[in-house]
Amino acid sequence: MKTQPGQLPQLLKKGLSPVYLISGDEPLLVQECCDQVRKAALDAGFVDRLTFHADNQLDWNAVADEFSAMSLFAERRRIEIHLPTGKLGDGRAVLERVLQEPPEDIILLLISARLDAAETRRKWYKELQNKGVHVPIWPVDADKFLGWLQQRASSRGLSLTRGALAILGERLEGNLLAASQELDRLSLLSGTDTIDEETVEQAVQDSSRFNGFELVTELLAGRAPHAGKMIGVLQQEGENPLGLLSVLTRDLNLILELRGAASQGENPSAFLKKRGVFQPQRARVIEQASRRLSRPQLHQAIEVCSQIDRAAKGFDSLTPWHYLRDLSLLLSARF
Structure with a gap:
């Protein structure tokens, strides 16, 4: 199934799926969704973690062996595969076999760049839709960025004046990772005070x-x-x-x-x-x-x-x- 990032926490509370695909070009939002899956899996006892990067050197046979191997002391495992190009290449056949009958002692987390339309028509992706969860991450539109920034600030207990929000928006538009870092920094510096333009300028200078x-x-x-x-x-x-x-x-x-x-x-x-x-x-x-x-x-x-x-x-x-x-x-x- 496919779901939105905001719906992922509730979905995880209902129970774990054997495979999750988090895809997109916004590193911050991708990271946060991955962390939610990791925490839910860890809380459910999937302690061991293996990580693979699907570059030209990856041996997909080694990946297949991990899915076939019994966990040491019967511990449940998390296997993460990073797909920097959004394409599986030689790994398609491996994932198709894995997704037909996913192991009960493994949670698979695929972390990918944005998938193109051709990849979503392949057999492995259709199997994933049937057996797991896909969370596509889309960029925050420019006309919605200030709203996103305001919401993010509120979630940290920060109150921004309109001028402070405008300065942050101009500096940070299109860069959610930097925006999150700046809000974290402001939350440490400001305490419970309302943040104005002068505070934003001083925070950047003192950072x-x-x-x-x-x-x-x-x-x-x-x-x-x-x-x-x-x-x-x-x-x-x-x-x-x-x-x-x-x-x-x-x-x-x-x-x-x-x-x-x-x-x-x-x-x-x-x-x-x-x-x-x-x-x-x-x-x-x-x-x-x-x-x-x-x-x-x-x-x-x-x-x-x-x-x-x-x-x-x-x-x-x-x-x-x-x-x-x-x-x-x-x-x-x-x-």
Whole structure:
């Protein structure tokens, strides 16, 4: 069966299914749904946990052997399989056999990127629909983001003024992971007080010596030496690079659009306001970058962002910070 993320908790209370598929491109929401399944399985006695990543090196025969093997001391197990591309490839036959008669001592959790239509027509997916639960995760639409942010804040006991909500929305739109992290930080700093614009600005300034938003500004401004120093600090502090990557990719695409609009004679300030960019500093950085960066430079930068994403998810031999340093040099160069 297919269900929505909000319905998953009630479904888990009614009992466990042998297999769960959580799919989508919103890391925060995917992670939260997976954690709900993990907790329910753990509470039900599925203690042991095995994790597989469906990359080119995965031996699906080893996966099949795990489903056939008896658990040590008859303990029930959780088997998690990550599908970064949303495709099973050589694993389809294995899952088809498993899903025909799922083992009673195993809960299977599939964690996937968004599935394409072709994959949902395959036999393994139809078997999963019959035997298990699919929770598709969809991005939060731009026009619903402020509502999502407000609801998220309320669930943490936070009260935001309209101005504070607007600033957070502008900085965090399209990046749910960063939004959740910022709200957690604000909840620690604010206590029971209402959070206003000044509190939001101060929280960002005090959150660390450097933060992801400042790094995006330095990268777009082409200040490579300072950006490199910030990258080193953020890496040492254990910052999640995915938190800033969404903001950076969004702004790079926005700069490309602004170049096209400006070439058609559209006023840059009016264009940016139409796209929801109201903060003067961010608007200034984006407008200046659109004049300084060439189209090939911007397209190449977006490709590097894809490499950062892969590296952050463990699909590259180099670290995401290596590629961020490459990006800082690329965005500072004169083409």
